[in-house]
Amino acid sequence: MGAFFRLQWSGILVGIIAGGIALALSAPAFLSEFNLFVLLRSICVSLLVAYAQMVMLGVGQMNLSVGALGGLVAVVTGGLMDALGVPTLPAIMIGVAAGGAAGFVNGWLTVRTGINGFIVTLATASAFAGINLGITKAVPFYNLPADFVAFGNGRVGLFPLLLIVPLLVTVVLALFFARAVPGRHMLAVGGNAPAAQLSGVSVPRAIISAHVLSGLLAAVAGVLAVAQLGSAQPTIGSDWLLISFAAPIIGGASLAGGAISIVGTLLAVVLIGLIQNAMVLVKVDPYWVQFLLGALILAAVWFNRYRAIKVGEI
Amino acid sequence: MTSALDAEPRPSSASAMDPAPRRTLTSLLLRGSTQAGLFVILVVLWVVFANLAPGFLSKFNLNSLLRSVAVDIVVGFAQMVVLATGGMNLSVGAIGVCAVMFSGYLMQVLGLPIPVAIAGTLALGALLGWLNGFAIVKTGVNSFVVTLASASLFSGGMLILTKAVPLNGLPAEFGAFGKSAVGPAIGSMPAIPSLAVVALAIGLGLYVLFKHSTLGRQILAVGANARAAEMSGIPVDRTIVFVHALSGALAAAAALMLTARLAAAMPAVAGDDWLLPSFLAPVIGGTALSGGIVSVVGTILGALLVSTIRSGLLVLEIGNFWLPLFLGAFLLAAILVERGRAAYVAREQARRA
Numbered sequence: 001m002g003a004f005f006r007l008q009w010s011g012i013l014v015g016i017i018a019g020g021i022a023l024a025l026s027a028p029a030f031l032s033e034f035n036l037f038v039l040l041r042s043i044c045v046s047l048l049v050a051y052a053q054m055v056m057l058g059v060g061q062m063n064l065s066v067g068a069l070g071g072l073v074a075v076v077t078g079g080l081m082d083a084l085g086v087p088t089l090p091a092i093m094i095g096v097a098a099g100g101a102a103g104f105v106n107g108w109l110t111v112r113t114g115i116n117g118f119i120v121t122l123a124t125a126s127a128f129a130g131i132n133l134g135i136t137k138a139v140p141f142y143n144l145p146a147d148f149v150a151f152g153n154g155r156v157g158l159f160p161l162l163l164i165v166p167l168l169v170t171v172v173l174a175l176f177f178a179r180a181v182p183g184r185h186m187l188a189v190g191g192n193a194p195a196a197q198l199s200g201v202s203v204p205r206a207i208i209s210a211h212v213l214s215g216l217l218a219a220v221a222g223v224l225a226v227a228q229l230g231s232a233q234p235t236i237g238s239d240w241l242l243i244s245f246a247a248p249i250i251g252g253a254s255l256a257g258g259a260i261s262i263v264g265t266l267l268a269v270v271l272i273g274l275i276q277n278a279m280v281l282v283k284v285d286p287y288w289v290q291f292l293l294g295a296l297i298l299a300a301v302w303f304n305r306y307r308a309i310k311v312g313e314i
Numbered sequence: 315m316t317s318a319l320d321a322e323p324r325p326s327s328a329s330a331m332d333p334a335p336r337r338t339l340t341s342l343l344l345r346g347s348t349q350a351g352l353f354v355i356l357v358v359l360w361v362v363f364a365n366l367a368p369g370f371l372s373k374f375n376l377n378s379l380l381r382s383v384a385v386d387i388v389v390g391f392a393q394m395v396v397l398a399t400g401g402m403n404l405s406v407g408a409i410g411v412c413a414v415m416f417s418g419y420l421m422q423v424l425g426l427p428i429p430v431a432i433a434g435t436l437a438l439g440a441l442l443g444w445l446n447g448f449a450i451v452k453t454g455v456n457s458f459v460v461t462l463a464s465a466s467l468f469s470g471g472m473l474i475l476t477k478a479v480p481l482n483g484l485p486a487e488f489g490a491f492g493k494s495a496v497g498p499a500i501g502s503m504p505a506i507p508s509l510a511v512v513a514l515a516i517g518l519g520l521y522v523l524f525k526h527s528t529l530g531r532q533i534l535a536v537g538a539n540a541r542a543a544e545m546s547g548i549p550v551d552r553t554i555v556f557v558h559a560l561s562g563a564l565a566a567a568a569a570l571m572l573t574a575r576l577a578a579a580m581p582a583v584a585g586d587d588w589l590l591p592s593f594l595a596p597v598i599g600g601t602a603l604s605g606g607i608v609s610v611v612g613t614i615l616g617a618l619l620v621s622t623i624r625s626g627l628l629v630l631e632i633g634n635f636w637l638p639l640f641l642g643a644f645l646l647a648a649i650l651v652e653r654g655r656a657a658y659v660a661r662e663q664a665r666r667a
Contacts, residue, residue: 115649116603122590123642123649130639137635245462255456287478291470297463301455 009252009264011303016271019278027281033158035277041160041228043273048166048221049240050247050265051173052214057248058177059210060190060257061117065106065125066244069215070222071237072128073099077223078141078232081148088148096219102128103215107208117207132234141232152227162224169220174262186210191258246293247272250300272296348600351655352615355648356622363626370629377504381492383621384509385571388516389588390595390613392564395520395557397596399537400605401450401457403558405465406565407588409442411581412472413569418481418579421488428488436566442468443562447555457558472581481579489577509571513614516567521610533557537605594620594645598652619648 023030030036049066056063063069077095080086086094106124110117154161176183188196189206197203218237225236249255250271251264272293279289363370389406396403416438420431442464450460495505524530535543536553544550568588573579597603598619599612623644627637 123646126638127642130636133635287470287473290466294463294466
């Protein structure tokens with residue numbers, strides 16, 4: 001039990017299990033196949049959004065443009081399919097590449113101008129949102145290829161087809177940060193940038209790579225959101241900011257950088273999805289979700305701190 | 315925000331606070347303070363917009379620009395006072411919407427006299443800000459995380475209580491104040507809107523606080539180096555709680571001004587929309603994210619710059635939809651130009667030394 005308590009994400013797992021049991025007892029509809037499918041599908045996009053921010057927290061920076069970037073990729077991909085008739089796969093690839101390019105712009109501006117990354121991404125978020133609105137004039141793209149929309153809504157039993165993407169990404173990211181040199185470099189820079197620089201790590205390159213990776217992840221999230229909704233809405237991404245920070249932070253990432261937890265982030269997204277699902281099942285005002293999410297972040301950071309003090313990390 | 319790339323050169327706070335020895339006009343352009351540089355950029359933009367679109371200098375446009383910039387200035391102040399300690403307040407907008415709805419509730423539903431409602435609203439803002447500061451100090455958690463969470467708590471709580479229903483039956487005098495102006499209109503120059511006077515008065519108060527009071531000096535000392543401040547006997551925790559309460563009260567003041575301008579209390583008017591302006595005005599104006607340096611005049615000029623760009627692009631009829639793109643790009647450019655100028659000054663000084 002002591003060893004379990006030492007794990008950063010132990011509290012979240014307990015929360016998920018307790019919440020799941022409570023929900024199953026109070027709302028029988030919770031365990032229905034369709035509801036579990038809805039729950040799993042709702043976490044697909046959130047998970048990628050959370051990873052997009054987690055990568056930035058790992059390198060000790062923030063990306064406030066995650067939502068705007070994802071929204072831009074969503075309408076670019078949707079626009080390519082609808083307005084230009086580009087086939088599904090090339091459209092997705094161009095969209096995701098655009099997301100990587102947008103991430104590169106964020107990273108390049110942060111490194112080259114020396115302006116704080118917080119301000120840079122605040123400004124580029126406005127810019128990306130402007131391009132999004134300029135392209136769409138706030139009108140969604142509806143005519144998307146049937147196979148693409150079918151993928152967004154398809155399921156095998158209770159598992160949505162969409163889930164394949166975030167699971168794949170989870171494995172790749174876990175390997176990347178555990179084994180790959182660029183991943184280790186990012187965490188080294190996040191942990192202590194001057195020390196990393198002195199050890200021969202290129203700090204600018206690590207930061208730009210993190211921004212590109214963050215852009216790619218947000219882009220994939222944007223594409224998944226389009227598939228899930230069945231249309232490229234210009235409003236995609238406008239409500240991602242809170243969850244992008246909430247999940248990694250609840251999952252135990254440090255804002256100071258260098259410390260991230262993929263399992264923690266994953267569990268946090270599941271917990272948030274569970275809360276949203278519960279609100280629907282027990283028919284509570286949807287505004288409560290926002291309220292509870294705020295309370296959850298505070299509780300989680302407080303718990304993590306308490307845990308860290310108990311096990312002597314601080 | 316302990317970013318290694320926070321390459322902002324960190325002058326001592328003393329020199330940053332009094333940047334104006336006597337200078338000639340030409341050297342002022344290049345070697346002056348951030349605020350002087352901003353002023354020049356502003357003048358250039360005004361000349362450009364006035365030439366491209368005659369409507370820019372119309373009485374109507376200037377009046378609406380001044381009334382909206384007044385709110386942005388106070389929103390910027392609400393962020394600036396927290397930035398001074400090296401923290402940030404992401405809940406400025408959330409406190410704003412809570413204050414908007416609370417003022418509407420006090421005036422319309424409870425029928426309280428306007429001055430009482432104003433006092434009550436400012437007190438609510440200060441209380442919510444105090445809660446932020448209290449949570450930050452007690453838990454030792456980064457202000458970014460705490461205010462991100464509290465923003466969600468505050469706006470969620472407001473929506474649960476109000477069901478997002480706007481209040482339209484505010485006292486007529488309150489809305490009339492939002493439209494009123496001080497002094498005569500001269501030629502095409504409109505009279506100065508009362509709201510702008512309120513913003514300037516708040517600015518004056520903050521100027522006195524930071525420039526001439528012990529408390530203001532303590533706030534900047536905490537921002538420049540919290541440990542050193544603690545060693546020198548400054549109550550760091552109490553100072554941080556104070557700036558958050560002040561930030562909440564300022565956000566509430568901006569909310570009251572906005573409610574007066576719109577003559578209605580609507581839940582959708584602040585919130586996320588205030589996030590960008592709240593940071594841009596102080597940061598463009600030379601307030602450091604790392605803390606210890608503030609500029610009241612710079613925040614006013616920064617808010618003016620943002621509003622000028624927005625208003626100018628609207629008058630030029632550059633599609634409303636593209637506006638955020640230009641806003642983002644212009645703002646990055648403005649910061650870059652200012653950085654370039656500051657770097658040039660630093661090089662010049664190094665060369666002479």
